[in-house]
Amino acid sequence: MAERGVGSATDGQDSEIATSEVVTTTRLETFSDGVFAIAATLLVLDLHLPSGVRPGGLMHALFTAHQLAEYAAYAVSFFVIGITWLNHHSVFRQVREVDRTTTIINLLLLLVIAFLPFPTQVLAEYLNTGGRNAHAAAFFYSLDMAVMSLLWASLWWHCTSNGCQLLRTKMAAEAVRRSRLQFTGGVLLYLPMLALAFVSAGLTLALQAALALYYALDPLRRSRPSTPI
Amino acid sequence: MAERGVGSATDGQDSEIATSEVVTTTRLETFSDGVFAIAATLLVLDLHLPSGVRPGGLMHALFTAHQLAEYAAYAVSFFVIGITWLNHHSVFRQVREVDRTTTIINLLLLLVIAFLPFPTQVLAEYLNTGGRNAHAAAFFYSLDMAVMSLLWASLWWHCTSNGCQLLRTKMAAEAVRRSRLQFTGGVLLYLPMLALAFVSAGLTLALQAALALYYALDPLRRSRPSTPI
Amino acid sequence: MAERGVGSATDGQDSEIATSEVVTTTRLETFSDGVFAIAATLLVLDLHLPSGVRPGGLMHALFTAHQLAEYAAYAVSFFVIGITWLNHHSVFRQVREVDRTTTIINLLLLLVIAFLPFPTQVLAEYLNTGGRNAHAAAFFYSLDMAVMSLLWASLWWHCTSNGCQLLRTKMAAEAVRRSRLQFTGGVLLYLPMLALAFVSAGLTLALQAALALYYALDPLRRSRPSTPI
């Protein structure tokens, strides 16, 4: 799949090969979109009917602290996956050619995203219990997010290596440096969350939501000069 | 999606960027379609094997009032999601450019739609129990729908603001006013359902189905003049 | 969504509107593909870990009559959905314009297909219990299939009404008549299965698989003359 890039299609069958390459990039995005959409939508399966509801007690049971924790965990994870999808799109819109390493890193990234419903369920279950179990749940959740940020950084470092030959438009060295710093900074934002988890599970969830919102502002966009390079 | 060819990226930055915007819209729709399709199909997981079936008692057990309530809730929610997808399509067919606010509102809308299997499960479980629990279940279901209508209205108000610059074809001020009224009217239709839930859960479900059918008639179509603007 | 067909796009904005119509048909297919793919893949959730496995007893437990019944029900339903998707594609490849009635019938068809994992689970649970419960399970399964065949026939009758104006290429009256007979014949094949269920659940499942294979031969293809009309 990989190295047979557009550049190597020098003689004959140009349009044929060019087309199949476009499909390749498109198809990687289609598969990724699928995983994002499914992982986000599967989160609802983490929500459980309140148990032991007495006659007339459902209204109260639907809004207990435990249920609200489940809804909050659902909403934050849905938002995180949605924003990640958004940035995945921003990144791959700039990618011209998907090589094998990109594909492998992307697979690992999807693996970690598709895993998120599990830590979400753990967090939903233990968030409002407080104490060490809530901390462990928040740590487990933040661990998944930290690995995700590491894979994002790896993906971008790889895409901008070797003179950005995988990108649609060459980036200036300064822009490459700045964009790489931002992705690396992402890792530095997510690592302290692992420690914060042991202070407050609720605060950790709130900050994870805040980080997702921060990333909704598109780091790549800010690293781009006002005119396209 | 297919148009994002390699060839088109070579001539000038303008077409490249224009193309990538088109892809953006397409991809937002692809992601949304995914969430709609998955949320609708996941509804089947709300259906449970009847428990405590005696030898020879399955036929009866498959058609008890409780099972019929489950099927009805499944069917109404499937239809609601299907119709919402339909209207999502109608709206986004008119959108030329997806900005960040549109994306965020759309994400919230998807979050609420992907949540629907949960209130559906609650309603399926309590619809035929009657009394306050059935009312609470119908209220919870209607709450999800009311938030959905609010987000639809927000989405359309945003898309028609600033001289409709996000739309494919400029709408006349009068048409904008009328279409906004219709979306706002939608909210006014869904809010009373929150009160109705406390009168009758069954009637609430029936009216939710009726509202979905009403929206199947496409409010945007009716606000459109006979000739395209 | 509906009546604003390709034909009505007579003046101005031709390419714009033509494009958006193509997207409409494409998007209905995309949504449908999604539901087909998800419903088929969700079937695996009907499979349950054998319970009460003793140390060293797993190999036997994985191949008991009950587990084999689960695998058989999974395989038949997966195949049924796959073949239905195939024929859905064959039909919609001939459709030029999707009107509102087509969309509603298609939604109902998807509703019934997305429902299939539930009767599949019922059948998997009761197939090897024998007796009246197995019959009831086979009846419930066949009921879903019979409704599906009814909706297929409705869809095709609607698409070929009014001089086939919804189709890409006009069909000769004789071809219309023959193709309608075939879809109606489909209903006549599925209705007797409802009675057969009370004779043998296993035979019913086997015949449902056989019917799916029969439909894999594409009724539409056979009703088509050797040269395109």
Place this chain on the structure above:
Amino acid sequence: MAERGVGSATDGQDSEIATSEVVTTTRLETFSDGVFAIAATLLVLDLHLPSGVRPGGLMHALFTAHQLAEYAAYAVSFFVIGITWLNHHSVFRQVREVDRTTTIINLLLLLVIAFLPFPTQVLAEYLNTGGRNAHAAAFFYSLDMAVMSLLWASLWWHCTSNGCQLLRTKMAAEAVRRSRLQFTGGVLLYLPMLALAFVSAGLTLALQAALALYYALDPLRRSRPSTPI
């Protein structure tokens, strides 16, 4: 998908039919992508909240041998499905025309892939129990993989039969022979795993991961001469 324009349907039947065949290939890939993405993402549902967690015991409970076995089975299966998707894409990029046999084999392949979450769950449950149950679980997992390799070989033998008329570009007889050998060799790699399962379940899972990595190197690429045929 986008190419199936309205305009192309008007000029001659040839291009129309050629176009519809292209759509067929695209749609088969879309459906397959859907099944791959869903099956991979559904794997997370195999992960279960640790049960019987004491206050303060969650951190330990999240990393017991049993939980680690669940994560490992999840990761290997996700990777296997991801790589299979990759190779599915490599193969179908070379396919020009999808005939009915290809479709049926592809459906069976998808059936076996969509089934994978079940053996994965069995393996996750029994991997760390050791003894005969762990062996049985590894055998069941390897059986699914062996059937998959058989279907891959069947698919490729079919696609390269009759002078490769289903392929985009004719392959030289020698290249056909070599590529067929490689797919057949795949079966010969997966069959011994069935025996290995009875030696060590952990080793079997590790080797399955290694095989997936091996296939990530794309057997088709290696069978391709340096210049396109």
